[in-house]
Amino acid sequence: MKALIFTGFLICSTLTFGQDTLLTKSDSIVEIAKAQIGVPYKYATSNPDVSFDCSGFTYYVYSSCDVPSSRSSKAYGKLGTKVSLETCQPGDCMIxxxxxxxxxxxGHVGIVLSNDENGIKFIHCSSSKKHFGVVVTDYYNSNYPKRFLQVRRLY
Known part of the structure; x- marks a missing residue:
């Protein structure tokens, strides 16, 4: 038996009925994040109807799923639990x-979408002229490995 639990307009719960599992917290984080693709970048904003900056985007997504987060990218370095890049999972915060x-x-944060045989893909709100706004980036085919600091699991 499957059922949906809505928190506002967003599904953000993990429920098990028999062997069926509904959206996990990480699934919900990923789905909410992907729904923001194309929202433009603007510094110091966190409104999906207008724009985001990088931490405004992560704050909006995580707080929509009742995951402790911050409006400051610097604060993410102390939230949750540090995990290795190799073991990162969808929903984890890349710093x-x-x-x-x-x-x-x-100085920048994003959310892991996938980590599999195709590499790591993450979603973030970029101020780059080439990739402006909420976009998906292939980690290994970008300049982000040079800037990578850590991954943290917040949920």
């Missing part, structure tokens, strides 16, 4: 430095 060469200060 990067800012764009300054050699920086180790947190």
């Amino acid at each position: 990067f430095s800012g764009t300054a060469a050699g920086s180790t200060t947190i």
